[in-house]
Amino acid sequence: MLGENSATAAPAAHTPHHFENTMNIYDTLAALNITLPPVAAPAAAYVPFVQTGNLVFLSGHIAKKDGKAWVGQFGANMDTAEGKLAARAIAIDLLGTLHAAVGDLNRVTRIVKLMSLVNSTGSFTEQHLVTNGASELIGEIFGATKGAHARSAFGVAQIPMGACVEIEMIAEVGA
Numbered sequence: 001m002l003g004e005n006s007a008t009a010a011p012a013a014h015t016p017h018h019f020e021n022t023m024n025i026y027d028t029l030a031a032l033n034i035t036l037p038p039v040a041a042p043a044a045a046y047v048p049f050v051q052t053g054n055l056v057f058l059s060g061h062i063a064k065k066d067g068k069a070w071v072g073q074f075g076a077n078m079d080t081a082e083g084k085l086a087a088r089a090i091a092i093d094l095l096g097t098l099h100a101a102v103g104d105l106n107r108v109t110r111i112v113k114l115m116s117l118v119n120s121t122g123s124f125t126e127q128h129l130v131t132n133g134a135s136e137l138i139g140e141i142f143g144a145t146k147g148a149h150a151r152s153a154f155g156v157a158q159i160p161m162g163a164c165v166e167i168e169m170i171a172e173v174g175a
Contacts, residue, residue: 025105028141029095036096043160049101055112056101056171061093062163069161075124078164083126087116087133090167094134095141102173111138111149112170119164120155127153134167 029036039048042059049058063070063086070086072078099105116131118124131153139147159166 025108025141032140034092034095034141036099037093039097039100040093048097051101051173054109054172054174056098056173058094058097058101058169058171060115060117060166060168061090061097062159062161063087063090063165064093064163065089069163070165071162072164073119073121074126074130074155074164075121080126080129083118083130083165084133086165087131087135087167088137090165091134091137094167094169098169098171102171107173107175108142108146108171109174110146110172111142112172113150113152114138115168116151116153117156117159117166118153119157119159119162122155124155127155130165131167 023031040061042048046059049056051057065086070089072082074080074083095105098108102108114131114134116127116134118127118130120127131151135149135151138149141147
């Protein structure tokens with residue numbers, strides 16, 4: 001597949017529409033040096049994705065660093081910049097699961113929605129900026145039209161395994 005050497009690598013400096021209508025999704029991923037990971041085994045009683053009609057619902061993916069849960073809490077021991085990297089890493093994992101679900105990311109007609117849970121103290125108010133790490137990468141990969149999505153970002157008291165961020169995705173696919 002394609003590869004990013006580290007979940008903490010700095011994002012490439014491209015505009016969100018840089019590759020729109022010029023490359024297939026896998027060429028875009030290769031240009032960004034991103035490797036799609038395999039689908040992670042569920043940690044509880046759920047499946048990684050469900051498709052109904054043209055919509056694919058991806059279960060929440062937690063941030064991982066060096067293959068383990070990326071642990072931390074915003075406002076206590078993590079900052080927004082690190083959070084953006086964690087959310088970006090989750091977006092890459094989500095794309096690996098979406099690829100497994102649909103077989104070809106070029107079938108994606110729209111990223112419909114991201115929902116983000118940000119492990120944060122009561123005084124931390126930049127959940128939306130943390131989540132931009134995922135949203136910006138999705139826009140860069142799918143372009144300004146297909147990649148533009150609705151989104152929610154919530155601050156929560158805790159996430160499974162102490163992870164700093166969890167994100168789920170809904171995508172629309174064509175034939």
